[in-house]
Amino acid sequence: MKRWNGWGDDAIEFALNADALAFLGERLGPGTPGAETSHADACARIGGRRLPPHPLVDTSAAARLANALGQSLPDWLRLRYGKIDTAPDGVAWPESGEEVRELLDFAARSGAIVIPYGGGTSVAGHVGVEAGAAPVLTINLTRMRAMIDLDKEAQLATFGAGVLGPDLEAQLRAFGYTLGHFPQSFEYSTLGGWVVTRSSGQQSLRYGRIEQLFAGGRVETPAGTLDLPTFPASAAGTDLREIVLGSEGRLGILTEATVRVSRLPQYEAFHAVFFPDWESAAAATRELAQAKLPLSMLRLSNPLETLTMLTLAGHKRLIGALETWLRWRGCAVGKCMLMIGASGTAANAKHALRAALSVARGGGGVHVGRTMGDKWKQNRFRNVYLRNAAWEQGYAIDTVETAVDWPGVTPMMHALEDAATQAMASCGERVHAYTHLSHLYAQGASVYSTFVYRLSGNYEEDLQRWRRLKSTVSEAVVVNGGTISHQHGVGTDHAPYLASEKGLLGMGAMRTLFRHFDPDGRMNPGKLVSP
Numbered sequence: 001m002k003r004w005n006g007w008g009d010d011a012i013e014f015a016l017n018a019d020a021l022a023f024l025g026e027r028l029g030p031g032t033p034g035a036e037t038s039h040a041d042a043c044a045r046i047g048g049r050r051l052p053p054h055p056l057v058d059t060s061a062a063a064r065l066a067n068a069l070g071q072s073l074p075d076w077l078r079l080r081y082g083k084i085d086t087a088p089d090g091v092a093w094p095e096s097g098e099e100v101r102e103l104l105d106f107a108a109r110s111g112a113i114v115i116p117y118g119g120g121t122s123v124a125g126h127v128g129v130e131a132g133a134a135p136v137l138t139i140n141l142t143r144m145r146a147m148i149d150l151d152k153e154a155q156l157a158t159f160g161a162g163v164l165g166p167d168l169e170a171q172l173r174a175f176g177y178t179l180g181h182f183p184q185s186f187e188y189s190t191l192g193g194w195v196v197t198r199s200s201g202q203q204s205l206r207y208g209r210i211e212q213l214f215a216g217g218r219v220e221t222p223a224g225t226l227d228l229p230t231f232p233a234s235a236a237g238t239d240l241r242e243i244v245l246g247s248e249g250r251l252g253i254l255t256e257a258t259v260r261v262s263r264l265p266q267y268e269a270f271h272a273v274f275f276p277d278w279e280s281a282a283a284a285t286r287e288l289a290q291a292k293l294p295l296s297m298l299r300l301s302n303p304l305e306t307l308t309m310l311t312l313a314g315h316k317r318l319i320g321a322l323e324t325w326l327r328w329r330g331c332a333v334g335k336c337m338l339m340i341g342a343s344g345t346a347a348n349a350k351h352a353l354r355a356a357l358s359v360a361r362g363g364g365g366v367h368v369g370r371t372m373g374d375k376w377k378q379n380r381f382r383n384v385y386l387r388n389a390a391w392e393q394g395y396a397i398d399t400v401e402t403a404v405d406w407p408g409v410t411p412m413m414h415a416l417e418d419a420a421t422q423a424m425a426s427c428g429e430r431v432h433a434y435t436h437l438s439h440l441y442a443q444g445a446s447v448y449s450t451f452v453y454r455l456s457g458n459y460e461e462d463l464q465r466w467r468r469l470k471s472t473v474s475e476a477v478v479v480n481g482g483t484i485s486h487q488h489g490v491g492t493d494h495a496p497y498l499a500s501e502k503g504l505l506g507m508g509a510m511r512t513l514f515r516h517f518d519p520d521g522r523m524n525p526g527k528l529v530s531p
């Protein structure tokens with residue numbers, strides 16, 4: 001069953017091994033797990049409902065709690081410490097566009113605010129309920145999950161927008177196709193959520209970001225239905241898909257999405273290469289991105305992330321032997337791991353890998369084969385469970401991500417890690433901060449930093465620690481010329497920083513656009529831009 005106050009299926013544990021615990025203890029000090037609220041107590045704290053009855057709306061405390069929050073660290077703090085001060089007044093699970101329309105009309109009649117809810121994997125405060133006088137209706141889309149059409153000739157598939165990643169891939173795989181969109185949250189996030197948050201999957205180098213995959217669809221807005229027909233390309237003025245992408249539930253509900261699919265790859269492999277230091281690794285990775293080889297993934301870990309991954313991997317003797325061999329090849333303290341993936345026909349993928357490994361070797365890289373790549377693939381959606389394991393040992397894990405052009409990539413990495421160190425020092429704490437470049441472009445890269453730090457066991461103190469960390473690191477993103485999000489979107493947590501990249505005129509244009517589709521300001525207010 002899905003965990004109500006953590007990540008994933010409660011039958012799956014991904015424990016921290018003894019070496020990893022000792023490593024964290026040494027770097028941060030011993031953790032203090034907080035007292036936890038039970039599900040029954042959390043339900044008991046859900047206040048009275050303010051919506052009139054409707055046959056499609058469930059007003060039970062359990063349904064409202066399950067759809068009250070996402071997966072950001074403050075969301076976790078609220079759930080774990082039982083500080084659920086706001087929740088929707090009712091939750092509906094429509095099964096058709098007509099039911100969505102009916103629910104939007106019901107919300108208008110009841111003066112209710114509407115929050116669209118996909119998988120609830122937002123890490124930026126997209127689905128939470130702001131305190132206010134109006135009742136709140138959360139519309140959970142996950143029952144709209146069928147494949148409506150597969151046009152093999154055009155390689156286009158249309159789905160109900162609430163389809164979860166594994167379900168979508170399984171429905172396509174039955175016909176020999178894939179979307180190839182694999183965010184780390186794949187198992188619990190939805191197609192609609194991906195589109196409206198401009199998500200990016202781990203193999204975006206081959207398949208593209210969701211912007212490239214989203215071909216059209218249907219949006220139910222308070223002002224009417226917006227249909228987006230598919231074209232391979234069009235010069236007919238403003239591309240209306242672009243106003244749906246990144247709209248974060250502000251203009252309406254995406255009920256159907258048509259996506260560009262590919263044939264299932266015959267062959268897929270991930271290889272690991274180590275470099276002696278960050279400078280050589282970053283230079284070779286940039287060269288690889290600019291060579292535009294048909295790879296599916298490039299993912300470069302900095303020295304501390306490399307060390308952390310090797311420590312978490314367990315298999316101490318095997319990793320020890322690998323490290324001895326790497327030392328002998330010149331990759332010792334400060335080494336960085338690059339993961340290179342290729343998918344497609346066996347001949348093309350192998351050719352791309354051979355070419356990539358040759359560039360990597362030319363840049364000082366040491367190729368260690370496929371074993372680590374196979375392990376990475378096997379655990380690509382499992383590592384997230386470490387958030388649960390770390391919490392239980394008294395440690396919080398949070399991440400911040402941005403993207404910047406190549407000259408800014410290394411300065412950004414240092415700026416994010418320094419900002420986190422400074423923020424936690426102001427709380428009298430240390431932080432274990434490490435970074436990888438997860439999505440590579442010819443012009444630049446996403447910079448993705450992970451921060452591990454101690455919980456205090458006290459809700460207010462832990463919220464304060466998170467606020468300091470989030471604001472200091474977000475300011476570092478802005479000062480260093482990065483976007484406030486490369487893939488997680490804006491929500492409430494990044495909204496204060498958006499104007500610095502959009503400008504006042506741009507922010508005004510976004511507000512006017514949302515008002516056009518949602519004249520009463522009913523759709524997910526407070527997220528992305530202030531009303």
Ligand SMILES: Cc1cc2nc3c(=O)[nH]c(=O)nc-3n(C[C@H](O)[C@H](O)[C@H](O)COP(=O)(O)OP(=O)(O)OC[C@H]3O[C@@H](n4cnc5c(N)ncnc54)[C@H](O)[C@@H]3O)c2cc1C
Nearest residue numbers: 118119120121122126183184185190192193199200249254
């Ligand atoms: C552990 C973890 C790993 C992650 N890894 C990645 C990653 O690799 N790449 C990445 O891009 N993101 C990642 N994310 C972030 C998150 O998964 C994405 O933002 C995802 O796109 C959200 O999809 P969802 O279905 O869960 O949407 P939700 O969280 O339910 O909603 C997000 C926003 O979309 C709106 N919304 C949802 N569905 C609809 C709809 N049908 N119509 C209109 N509005 C809608 C909501 O109102 C809200 O504003 C990760 C999150 C976690 C917790």
